[in-house]
Amino acid sequence: MxxxxxxxxxxxxxxxxxxxxxxxxxxxxxxxxxxxxxDPLAVRMLLWFLAALIGHDLVLFPLYALADRSLSGLLSRLPRARTATRPTVSPLNYLRIPALGSGLLLLVFLPGIVRQGAVTYLDATGLTQEPFLARWLLLTGTMFGVSAVLYAIRLGAARRTGPRPAD
Missing domain, CATH: 1.20.5 (Single alpha-helices involved in coiled-coils or other helix-helix interfaces)
Known part of the structure; x- marks a missing residue:
């Protein structure tokens, strides 16, 4: 077997x-x-799927890959004291994750943030789109703030335990 x-x-x-x-x-x-x-809307769904596929693979992916590569290059150029007494923790993922969350929220709620279809939204819900931008900014700030606190905790823990042996 x-x-x-x-x-x-x-x-x-x-x-x-x-x-x-x-x-x-x-x-x-x-x-x-x-x-x-x-379904009579199957062709429309297929077109939306193809547009999303092309839009992501040909437009969005190169843009955020370039942004990630630029951030990696920028962080690698920052001076860091790499001594046996001061371990380093890369801040890259502590910036990537909240940026990804913020970008996804912006993508999902962009029509509300830019107040597109305000009249239709008001007629359908009885609410305005005013709080969308403030809430998105608050969520973005919170994600980066929590990430900064987690980075500080991780950096403090790494300094207390000392440097890791080289692989």
Missing amino acids: RRILARWTAFYGANPLHLLALLACLALAGYAALLVSS
Whole structure:
């Protein structure tokens, strides 16, 4: 049995459970496509899906990959005391995570933040879109603040325990 599994892994490159999970996901996606195909809005949904795919892969991904690469380069140029008594903790992920959260919130709530469709929103809900910008800024500030506190805690813990041995 082990020989068969080893041969399968050498041929396929992964465990057979991986293939089983992949086939189950494809079957589920095919079933969902079959259910939607009779809907008159299926073409519109397909166009939205393709636009989102192209918009992400050709526009957004290069932009945030460039921003991440620039941030990495900027942080690597900052002077740091790398001595045996002062360990360093990279702040990169403590900036990436809140920036990603803020960007996703901006993407989701952009129409409300820029007050697009204010009349329709007011008619539908009886509320204005005024608090959207303030709430987005508050959430963004909170995410960066929590991240800064976590970074300070991690930096303090790293200084108390001392430097890690080099790999």
